[in-house]
Amino acid sequence: MKDTIGKISPVKEEFIEKAQKRLDNLTKPPGSLGRLEEIARRLVAITENMMPSLDKKAVFTFAGDHGVTEEGISAYPKEVTPQMVLNFLRGGAGINVLARHAGADVVVVDIGVDYDFGDVPGLLDMKVMRGTKNMAKGPAMTRDEAIKCVETGIEIANGYAKKGYKIFGTGDMGIGNTTPSSAIAAVLTGKPASEVTGRGTGISAESLGKKVAVIEAAIKLNRPDPGDAVDVLAKIGGTEIGGIAGVILGAASNRVPVVIDGFISTAGALIAYCMEPKTKDYMFAAHNSVEIGHKAMLEKIGLKPILDLDMRLGEGTGAALAMHIIEAGLKIYKEMATFGEAGVTDEIIN
Amino acid sequence: MKDTIGKISPVKEEFIEKAQKRLDNLTKPPGSLGRLEEIARRLVAITENMMPSLDKKAVFTFAGDHGVTEEGISAYPKEVTPQMVLNFLRGGAGINVLARHAGADVVVVDIGVDYDFGDVPGLLDMKVMRGTKNMAKGPAMTRDEAIKCVETGIEIANGYAKKGYKIFGTGDMGIGNTTPSSAIAAVLTGKPASEVTGRGTGISAESLGKKVAVIEAAIKLNRPDPGDAVDVLAKIGGTEIGGIAGVILGAASNRVPVVIDGFISTAGALIAYCMEPKTKDYMFAAHNSVEIGHKAMLEKIGLKPILDLDMRLGEGTGAALAMHIIEAGLKIYKEMATFGEAGVTDEIIN
Numbered sequence: 116m117k118d119t120i121g122k123i124s125p126v127k128e129e130f131i132e133k134a135q136k137r138l139d140n141l142t143k144p145p146g147s148l149g150r151l152e153e154i155a156r157r158l159v160a161i162t163e164n165m166m167p168s169l170d171k172k173a174v175f176t177f178a179g180d181h182g183v184t185e186e187g188i189s190a191y192p193k194e195v196t197p198q199m200v201l202n203f204l205r206g207g208a209g210i211n212v213l214a215r216h217a218g219a220d221v222v223v224v225d226i227g228v229d230y231d232f233g234d235v236p237g238l239l240d241m242k243v244m245r246g247t248k249n250m251a252k253g254p255a256m257t258r259d260e261a262i263k264c265v266e267t268g269i270e271i272a273n274g275y276a277k278k279g280y281k282i283f284g285t286g287d288m289g290i291g292n293t294t295p296s297s298a299i300a301a302v303l304t305g306k307p308a309s310e311v312t313g314r315g316t317g318i319s320a321e322s323l324g325k326k327v328a329v330i331e332a333a334i335k336l337n338r339p340d341p342g343d344a345v346d347v348l349a350k351i352g353g354t355e356i357g358g359i360a361g362v363i364l365g366a367a368s369n370r371v372p373v374v375i376d377g378f379i380s381t382a383g384a385l386i387a388y389c390m391e392p393k394t395k396d397y398m399f400a401a402h403n404s405v406e407i408g409h410k411a412m413l414e415k416i417g418l419k420p421i422l423d424l425d426m427r428l429g430e431g432t433g434a435a436l437a438m439h440i441i442e443a444g445l446k447i448y449k450e451m452a453t454f455g456e457a458g459v460t461d462e463i464i465n
Numbered sequence: 466m467k468d469t470i471g472k473i474s475p476v477k478e479e480f481i482e483k484a485q486k487r488l489d490n491l492t493k494p495p496g497s498l499g500r501l502e503e504i505a506r507r508l509v510a511i512t513e514n515m516m517p518s519l520d521k522k523a524v525f526t527f528a529g530d531h532g533v534t535e536e537g538i539s540a541y542p543k544e545v546t547p548q549m550v551l552n553f554l555r556g557g558a559g560i561n562v563l564a565r566h567a568g569a570d571v572v573v574v575d576i577g578v579d580y581d582f583g584d585v586p587g588l589l590d591m592k593v594m595r596g597t598k599n600m601a602k603g604p605a606m607t608r609d610e611a612i613k614c615v616e617t618g619i620e621i622a623n624g625y626a627k628k629g630y631k632i633f634g635t636g637d638m639g640i641g642n643t644t645p646s647s648a649i650a651a652v653l654t655g656k657p658a659s660e661v662t663g664r665g666t667g668i669s670a671e672s673l674g675k676k677v678a679v680i681e682a683a684i685k686l687n688r689p690d691p692g693d694a695v696d697v698l699a700k701i702g703g704t705e706i707g708g709i710a711g712v713i714l715g716a717a718s719n720r721v722p723v724v725i726d727g728f729i730s731t732a733g734a735l736i737a738y739c740m741e742p743k744t745k746d747y748m749f750a751a752h753n754s755v756e757i758g759h760k761a762m763l764e765k766i767g768l769k770p771i772l773d774l775d776m777r778l779g780e781g782t783g784a785a786l787a788m789h790i791i792e793a794g795l796k797i798y799k800e801m802a803t804f805g806e807a808g809v810t811d812e813i814i815n
Contacts, residue, residue, distance in 0.1 A: 189814075202807040205807070208801065316494035317495065439793075440786065443566050
């Protein structure tokens with residue numbers, strides 16, 4: 116983990132400037148493609164390549180269970196986590212459909228599901244533990260377990276970078292996982308739990324009150340250190356959140372752009388950002404989730420989401436959808452004609 | 466034109482409800498795919514087909530010139546209109562790149578360019594006039610010319626619906642065309658010109674003042690009747706704006722969804738909407754343009770844009786980009802597994 120973090124360097128301004136020069140020479144008024152141009156500049160700077168490619172894409176969907184579901188904070192029973200993992204492997208879930216649409220592979224990782232899958236084709240078995248412990252009664256994980264989750268993400272990112280994948284997306288599956296994500300948001304943004312806790316997959320107003328109380332109690336009991344992201348991840352986090360943080364650290368150390376999905380993924384991104392703020396340069400925020408704590412975390416990192424479609428499914432669905440827009444940014448940069456090539460007047464008269 | 470308008474009927478609520486039933490049975494919490502679900506419902510209702518397809522897509526980019534450029538209200542000289550048309554035909558413009566990315570064909574229509582293209586392969590020659598007249602000195606078009614522009618759009622929509630195209634996008638090219646679009650916005654939303662006039666392709670603050678004054682003067686001189694959209698189109702509109710309005714009327718009469726690009730396309734959409742408000746049911750607003758008058762027009766029609774990426778290029782670029790999101794909405798609806806198929810528990814416990 117430390118080695119990986121040591122390899123992360125900020126992107127260089129000179130690449131941003133060089134990309135800008137090309138963008139300003141394309142047959143369009145300067146800046147008129149807005150955020151597509153910003154995306155193109157950032158891709159050039161991240162990859163340090165004037166003509167980058169995004170031909171191989173992967174969304175990593177980390178699945179894990181949460182002991183805190185004992186407290187009745189989720190709309191669905193925890194059996195749904197392994198059921199959905201099997202749905203991912205059969206290609207029937209939202210992430211499968213949207214990743215196919217984006218031309219991305221879905222890599223399903225069991226990092227902490229409380230279920231024995233046996234030997235299931237297609238599942239990446241990297242189980243660190245069978246679900247976290249109930250953070251309402253003690254730390255969700257030990258520090259070593261939390262580090263192992265992060266290192267699992269790093270290992271996956273390194274492997275896929277080596278295989279020639281050019282862009283990563285993050286995703287999650289884990290019944291109950293908006294609860295640790297809200298807890299992380301509260302501790303690392305400094306906001307009260309009530310301001311960063313939402314209805315997840317759709318709990319009632321009454322259950323929402325209980326969820327906030329559980330988060331407040333867990334923070335009070337475990338006293339996570341806001342200056343130590345690994346401590347926060349261990350005490351009130353989750354395995355899949357650690358895996359996501361690791362993928363981001365690994366992506367940044369390999370100069371691979373990484374698309375952060377919604378609320379849970381952004382909790383992972385915030386952990387990674389607090390471990391090494393330079394990771395921010397490598398992240399794209401896919402979309403603005405309906406979950407109320409999402410915005411506070413994106414602001415803390417300093418990311419502006421690409422899409423805003425009232426989505427709150429997770430799995431990496433927002434990341435897959437945003438990949439198309441990111442690829443659009445790259446394509447206008449690479450494929451549009453310049454004023455000279457097209458014989459179009461570029462002199463502004465007014 | 467009247468025949469076409471007579472054929473437009475509102476979409477039926479029963480199709481929305483049937484589509485909702487299927488959406489609620491897919492392996493995701495109800496409503497968790499937000500606007501993708503809304504898009505899917507609308508596609509079903511528009512096409513009156515429980516399993517619609519979007520396999521053939523076309524973006525119609527209407528090009529026309531504007532006499533009002535004489536007043537010095539644009540950043541670029543009007544020669545750029547035919548130059549960009551040739552750029553479209555060679556495949557080097559923003560719309561070409563983004564339409565390829567969306568899997569859409571680009572149909573370039575000369576509806577009113579002040580240039581003789583001769584016989585250029587790929588250009589749809591439907592020229593109604595060689596540029597509009599200067600609306601600062603009199604009406605931009607006669608009523609007959611305006612109707613001919615709308616009928617041109619209808620004819621194209623009918624033709625492409627017949628060829629089996631399943632979704633249309635609108636686009637524009639015409640140096641100076643934010644000026645008539647702002648004038649239309651002012652007259653049909655009732656807002657002062659200064660509130661709906663922006664910098665177009667990038668004019669100075671001084672030129673912006675002049676542009677507002679030109680629009681105010683043109684409205685005062687020509688007295689377009691806000692209750693008669695064809696009168697507004699004729700007196701202070703443009704050929705491409707009329708063509709776009711026609712495509713929308715034609716799309717609605719053929720039950721084909723139509724994606725409205727940015728500011729100029731929305732001026733065309735507002736003309737179509739004022740001619741027949743039922744057209745609204747068939748429109749998708751692609752994105753939120755940087756042009757300040759865009760929002761007022763979208764609100765008047767009652768459309769919420771899909772994307773918000775600080776774009777202001779026109780050509781149909783936003784429409785092409787939004788087509789991918791619209792197709793994503795359809796794919797989740799058609800391709801996701803149901804709870805039953807996937808063996809996932811759909812009982813909500815909390």
